[in-house]
Amino acid sequence: MKSKKVTFADIAAYTNFSKTTISRYFNNPDSLTIENQQKIANALEELGYQENKLAKVLANGKSEFIGIIVPNLYLHYYAEMLNQILSTYRQHHYKFLVFVSDNDKETEQNYINELLAYKIEGLIVLSHTMTSKELAAYHVPIVTIERESEHVCGVSTDNYMGGVQATSLLIKNHCSKLIHINSNTPKYIPAYGRIKGFEDTCKANNIPYEIITADFGDSYASTVTQIGLIFQQIEQMDGEKKGVFLANDTYANIFLNSVIRQYGSFPPNYRIVGFDDSPIASEAIYPITTVGQQIEKMVQNAMELLILQMEEMKKRVPKPLREPIHRQITPILIRRDTTD
Amino acid sequence: MKSKKVTFADIAAYTNFSKTTISRYFNNPDSLTIENQQKIANALEELGYQENKLAKVLANGKSEFIGIIVPNLYLHYYAEMLNQILSTYRQHHYKFLVFVSDNDKETEQNYINELLAYKIEGLIVLSHTMTSKELAAYHVPIVTIERESEHVCGVSTDNYMGGVQATSLLIKNHCSKLIHINSNTPKYIPAYGRIKGFEDTCKANNIPYEIITADFGDSYASTVTQIGLIFQQIEQMDGEKKGVFLANDTYANIFLNSVIRQYGSFPPNYRIVGFDDSPIASEAIYPITTVGQQIEKMVQNAMELLILQMEEMKKRVPKPLREPIHRQITPILIRRDTTD
Numbered sequence: 001m002k003s004k005k006v007t008f009a010d011i012a013a014y015t016n017f018s019k020t021t022i023s024r025y026f027n028n029p030d031s032l033t034i035e036n037q038q039k040i041a042n043a044l045e046e047l048g049y050q051e052n053k054l055a056k057v058l059a060n061g062k063s064e065f066i067g068i069i070v071p072n073l074y075l076h077y078y079a080e081m082l083n084q085i086l087s088t089y090r091q092h093h094y095k096f097l098v099f100v101s102d103n104d105k106e107t108e109q110n111y112i113n114e115l116l117a118y119k120i121e122g123l124i125v126l127s128h129t130m131t132s133k134e135l136a137a138y139h140v141p142i143v144t145i146e147r148e149s150e151h152v153c154g155v156s157t158d159n160y161m162g163g164v165q166a167t168s169l170l171i172k173n174h175c176s177k178l179i180h181i182n183s184n185t186p187k188y189i190p191a192y193g194r195i196k197g198f199e200d201t202c203k204a205n206n207i208p209y210e211i212i213t214a215d216f217g218d219s220y221a222s223t224v225t226q227i228g229l230i231f232q233q234i235e236q237m238d239g240e241k242k243g244v245f246l247a248n249d250t251y252a253n254i255f256l257n258s259v260i261r262q263y264g265s266f267p268p269n270y271r272i273v274g275f276d277d278s279p280i281a282s283e284a285i286y287p288i289t290t291v292g293q294q295i296e297k298m299v300q301n302a303m304e305l306l307i308l309q310m311e312e313m314k315k316r317v318p319k320p321l322r323e324p325i326h327r328q329i330t331p332i333l334i335r336r337d338t339t340d
Numbered sequence: 341m342k343s344k345k346v347t348f349a350d351i352a353a354y355t356n357f358s359k360t361t362i363s364r365y366f367n368n369p370d371s372l373t374i375e376n377q378q379k380i381a382n383a384l385e386e387l388g389y390q391e392n393k394l395a396k397v398l399a400n401g402k403s404e405f406i407g408i409i410v411p412n413l414y415l416h417y418y419a420e421m422l423n424q425i426l427s428t429y430r431q432h433h434y435k436f437l438v439f440v441s442d443n444d445k446e447t448e449q450n451y452i453n454e455l456l457a458y459k460i461e462g463l464i465v466l467s468h469t470m471t472s473k474e475l476a477a478y479h480v481p482i483v484t485i486e487r488e489s490e491h492v493c494g495v496s497t498d499n500y501m502g503g504v505q506a507t508s509l510l511i512k513n514h515c516s517k518l519i520h521i522n523s524n525t526p527k528y529i530p531a532y533g534r535i536k537g538f539e540d541t542c543k544a545n546n547i548p549y550e551i552i553t554a555d556f557g558d559s560y561a562s563t564v565t566q567i568g569l570i571f572q573q574i575e576q577m578d579g580e581k582k583g584v585f586l587a588n589d590t591y592a593n594i595f596l597n598s599v600i601r602q603y604g605s606f607p608p609n610y611r612i613v614g615f616d617d618s619p620i621a622s623e624a625i626y627p628i629t630t631v632g633q634q635i636e637k638m639v640q641n642a643m644e645l646l647i648l649q650m651e652e653m654k655k656r657v658p659k660p661l662r663e664p665i666h667r668q669i670t671p672i673l674i675r676r677d678t679t680d
Binding site: 052053054057063072073074076079080082086087089090095096097098099100102104107111114115117118119220250253254257260261264265279280282283284285 | 392393394397403412413414416419420422423426427429430435436437438439440442444447451454455457458459560590593594597600601604605619620622623624625
């Protein structure tokens with residue numbers, strides 16, 4: 001089933017180079033001329049040599065492995081982020097070891113320890129399980145995406161600007177009362193900016209507003225129940241035309257479904273904006289206006305920050321970053337059928 | 341930043357064992373007594389030894405790596421399948437290297453060759469890019485999920501039974517005309533069974549039926565346009581109560597949206613069934629009845645078939661399987677608001 005293993009001695013005999021030269025080809029190819037590199041490369045192909053990358057990694061420490069920790073893949077946001085990260089293989093040739101954390105801190109820590117034993121070069125963290133201080137203590141190149149990142153490099157959406165964009169559009173749509181619906185979001189999480197952006201814009205424009213936060217539970221069914229109750233509450237409120245900005249497209253779709261089941265079609269007294277540009281925003285009964293995160297751009301920035309750190313580690317005397325680098329990516333307002 | 345590297349000599353000195361014994365601990369632990377294994381394990385912890393798994397892999401060939409090739413992560417079906425596969429880390433401790441194929445055969449082949457150079461133990465293939473004959477030629481343990489698998493082990497949903505379940509429910513709902521909507525599906529793909537199951541059940545029950553196949557393009561927008569046209573076509577058809585079975589929940593949701601935009605609420609003259617139990621089936625304006633694939637069970641079976649082959653490879657004289665093993669998992673009908 002397997003062909004005979006080709007050894008350095010076989011390659012040396014075939015090419016008339018010494019075994020030392022063959023070894024240099026694998027561990028320090030730049031020390032050979034281009035012509036000699038090419039001769040050996042051809043011989044490897046002709047002999048059917050199967051490269052053992054692990055041996056090479058042991059010699060030079062460059063595993064070309066990156067670990068990724070995602071909280072879950074149920075939410076399309078994380079699936080799409082992972083999709084974009086994995087696609088960078090075409091450009092950078094890093095191979096990705098992927099782990100789904102599911103809020104299980106102990107298993108996540110075990111997994112990271114395992115990855116370190118496999119000499120991964122870097123780590124991309126999307127889970128919220130560990131603090132950035134705990135992550136920094138691993139002393140391995142790290143970048144986080146859209147989470148608390150005080151002590152490590154991180155990329156996030158400019159959530160404040162997203163809140164401003166959504167609220168400004170609802171004001172331009174002549175809404176007389178603005179409502180923001182969100183879960184209970186702590187101030188140190190990037191997504192809190194959505195609430196702040198909404199509130200500041202309402203105040204600056206002197207528009208009556210309300211912020212409704214709730215615990216939506218951890219199932220889709222409990223979210224439907226909660227948002228159904230909030231819809232009934234909003235129906236009772238004063239205000240000729242209500243502008244509703246929801247923390248994500250899943251909430252926005254459930255709210256829209258409540259409205260349509262009540263009115264039969266999209267009524268003139270509501271305007272709705274979601275957040276994320278998830279597929280559900282397009283697939284809703286009326287395509288939902290939303291604040292789209294630029295996932296491709298976020299991933300591109302995350303890879304830049306990670307590669308910067310990983311390249312540094314390959315130097316003879318690596319200098320760690322003095323300060324973690326943080327980048328914010330501006331989201332884009334996508335206008336569909338739930339606003340003018 | 342890094343602690344001093346702990347060598348075998350350090351461990352030997354600390355434990356009073358010979359270096360040979362320490363080496364045996366790493367490469368053949370079963371040759372030591374449990375007590376001595378425990379003594380060395382304690383010493384490693386006390387000395388802050390960081391295991392170098394790569395060295396171990398080189399010694400015994402067990403990398404604990406499995407490669408996964410998914411076609412994309414845009415479709416929730418693949419994201420959920422990946423989620424379930426990655427979750428098996430908790431049970432089996434295999435680490436997964438993930439690649440998104442995006443129909444790019446050349447890059448997929450390069451990637452698989454790279455993984456083989458990293459001594460992966462097995463491969464899980466969900467992409468349709470290569471034939472099972474090409475996959476078998478890699479001579480590495482392989483299992484495919486829901487795709488052509490003549491020459492390798494494979495797990496798929498019993499699509500025929502799913503078609504029968506959906507159609508039988510529409511007949512019980514007293515539909516006088518049955519319609520199946522699907523893309524142009526070749527007969528050698530497992531999903532073709534949905535069409536066959538529909539047709540056989542209609543014939544066995546003497547119910548008038550129609551199979552509408554179309555090219556839906558490769559974007560959501562083109563799918564919406566196509567299904568809108570098909571809805572208009574079905575509106576013109578005879579039949580008091582129409583039972584529509586669609587190839588997946590994305591199609592079913594678009595069809596339902598067309599119906600609701602036309603009628604304002606769910607009308608008595610339609611019954612709708614989708615396939616997959618994707619989140620969109622729950623999130624639709626009226627939750628959609630669907631044939632749910634048992635993804636967890638499919639993954640469990642796929643891992644069993646893969647581990648069977650990987651364990652065999654670790655034997656002194658591995659015997660390859662005489663015939664590839666194939667398993668079919670029966671889907672489950674999930675009744676919601678678009679049927680009685």
